Amino acid sequence: GQNIDQPTEMTATEGAIVQINCTYQTSGFNGLFWYQQHAGEAPTFLSYNVLDGLEEKGRFSSFLSRSKGYSYLLLKELQMKDSASYLCAVRERYGNKLVFGAGTILRVKS
């Protein structure tokens, strides 16, 4: 099975940088996903890491360390529209199931 931990809530200021951490304990691992979910909407895919290191995509970057069971999502130049829940999800070794953390609510203030 999988256990995925991420902070419940974070607050940051417009224009700043914020890092959302995710730790996981797993008996098997085949990739880690980050999703963004605005209130009342469907989660949308942000990033996928399967190898160690940093993946950059515009203002968003995601990092993975498999040996530490750790990932983070880095959001730069925060905008008000970045206020949302951010979901960390781990893909099991076999099959295509994703196991999700409870999500981190990010509030961006002006």
Next chain:
Amino acid sequence: DVKVTQSSRYLVKRTGEKVFLECVQDMDHENMFWYRQDPGLGLRLIYFSYDVKMKEKGDIPEGYSVSREKKERFSLILESASTNQTSMYLCASSLMEVNYGYTFGSGTRLTVV
């Protein structure tokens, strides 16, 4: 644009009713999934399917069943709705190789009274 469409945005049902939640995707995805989302618990997998007429239990299948008669459609059935099944239900689909992640529907907010 990949679209996953859930038939109802909001539903209110009575305890003991049989409830059908429908999900249709238009991108020929092999995999389809049903999750429920509750505050503080995140998304929990109910059932999933890798192919037509194929289904597998997720982490919380009790009280639910599913049907996949056609590749594009995956139905979630609550055999006898109970108040603890009040939740947001999210359907998702993906290619067999899931590196591109899931595409989610907009969700169905089910209230059982």
